Amino acid sequence: MKPILEISDLSVSFPGNDGVLSAIDNINLTIRKGETLAVIGESGSGKSILGLSIMRLLPANARITGSVLFTGTDLLSIPHSEIEAIRGSKIAWIPQNPKTSFNPSMKMWKQIAEPAVVHLGKSWTHARIQAVKQLETYSIFPPEFWAEEYPVTYSGGMLQRATIAMGTSTNPDVLIADEPTKGIDRITKKDIIEKFARLKKTGVTLMLITHDLDFATELADRIVVIYCGQIVEISDAGCFLKSPLHPYSRGLVHSLPQNGLFPIPGTAPPMHMRFSGCRFRERCADRSDQCDCDIGLNQSGDGYVRCIQCDNWDRTKKTV
Numbered sequence: 001m002k003p004i005l006e007i008s009d010l011s012v013s014f015p016g017n018d019g020v021l022s023a024i025d026n027i028n029l030t031i032r033k034g035e036t037l038a039v040i041g042e043s044g045s046g047k048s049i050l051g052l053s054i055m056r057l058l059p060a061n062a063r064i065t066g067s068v069l070f071t072g073t074d075l076l077s078i079p080h081s082e083i084e085a086i087r088g089s090k091i092a093w094i095p096q097n098p099k100t101s102f103n104p105s106m107k108m109w110k111q112i113a114e115p116a117v118v119h120l121g122k123s124w125t126h127a128r129i130q131a132v133k134q135l136e137t138y139s140i141f142p143p144e145f146w147a148e149e150y151p152v153t154y155s156g157g158m159l160q161r162a163t164i165a166m167g168t169s170t171n172p173d174v175l176i177a178d179e180p181t182k183g184i185d186r187i188t189k190k191d192i193i194e195k196f197a198r199l200k201k202t203g204v205t206l207m208l209i210t211h212d213l214d215f216a217t218e219l220a221d222r223i224v225v226i227y228c229g230q231i232v233e234i235s236d237a238g239c240f241l242k243s244p245l246h247p248y249s250r251g252l253v254h255s256l257p258q259n260g261l262f263p264i265p266g267t268a269p270p271m272h273m274r275f276s277g278c279r280f281r282e283r284c285a286d287r288s289d290q291c292d293c294d295i296g297l298n299q300s301g302d303g304y305v306r307c308i309q310c311d312n313w314d315r316t317k318k319t320v
């Protein structure tokens with residue numbers, strides 16, 4: 001598959017009173033056209049910052065270096081007007097909190113229709129018809145009724161689905177969803193999974209930012225594991241649950257309810273620390289003196305892993 005997004009040496013930091021906080025550190029990642037990629041990792045590891053960097057929607061105090069090529073164009077260096085145009089039509093973002101993503105004083109159909117009017121030059125009449133269809137696609141029945149309603153009348157699950165309807169209204173090439181299963185019940189989650197599975201079939205490139213490993217493995221082709229602002233593993237989603245390589249990934253898999261709910265001991269170090277060596281080593285049962293050295297992301301089979309101990313591991317023999 002051809003690459004659609006090529007992220008190179010991407011770092012984002014925030015200057016603060018405790019020194020500089022490094023939110024993501026030297027991320028290199030190629031996203032292939034049409035694939036579904038899940039980015040997983042615990043709270044504060046830099047998942048949203050990675051997604052927001054691609055969208056160029058970072059907070060004003062962020063410092064960013066590196067490049068993000070979208071079909072060859074560096075999204076980080078093009079003029080503001082160009083990134084606005086791409087953001088509205090070709091790369092869409094589904095924000096983390098559906099409750100705050102809508103304008104409370106605008107009817108729902110208008111909010112879903114707006115990107116197509118502003119970015120694709122569609123008429124409001126045409127865009128309204130499309131918006132109602134979008135509501136129907138995302139199981140908001142009866143769509144004509146809910147199109148005329150305001151966001152406050154929608155339930156949490158409906159709002160979640162409406163954010164996907166809004167994010168896909170311009171038929172983007174890339175869709176980045178930030179924690180689409182956060183704070184929803186099991187039934188709604190099943191429904192959201194089904195909607196993304198359907199989207200996946202349309203050939204859109206999907207980036208799912210999540211801490212929900214079940215959600216990630218259900219939908220993704222590849223899994224990217226982030227720990228303390230660094231990629232520690234890139235794995236084929238099919239073998240991730242059976243044979244995660246990095247000790248942090250293994251910890252995540254062990255902590256799933258179906259594997260006995262064993263939490264990873266300790267907590268992640270604060271992000272404004274000056275790191276040297278493996279960032280996971282304090283929490284790692286397999287650590288040795290070698291882990292004090294910085295280690296790169298090394299190829300392992302089809303994937304990549306950042307661990308000196310994993311170098312000689314055979315993924316085909318490794319089980320959880």
Ligand SMILES: Nc1ncnc2c1ncn2[C@@H]1O[C@H](COP(=O)(O)OP(=O)(O)OP(=O)(O)O)[C@@H](O)[C@H]1O
Nearest residue numbers: 014021023042043044045046047048049050059271
């Ligand atoms: N505007 C900001 N100013 C300073 N630090 C920030 C800012 N936004 C994010 N950070 C810091 O950057 C780091 C990465 O944050 P990010 O939101 O990407 O984490 P995350 O992996 O998405 O976590 P969560 O699962 O909680 O959403 C965190 O340490 C966070 O505190």
Ligand code: NI
Nearest residue numbers: 047048049178
């Ligand atoms: Ni986040």
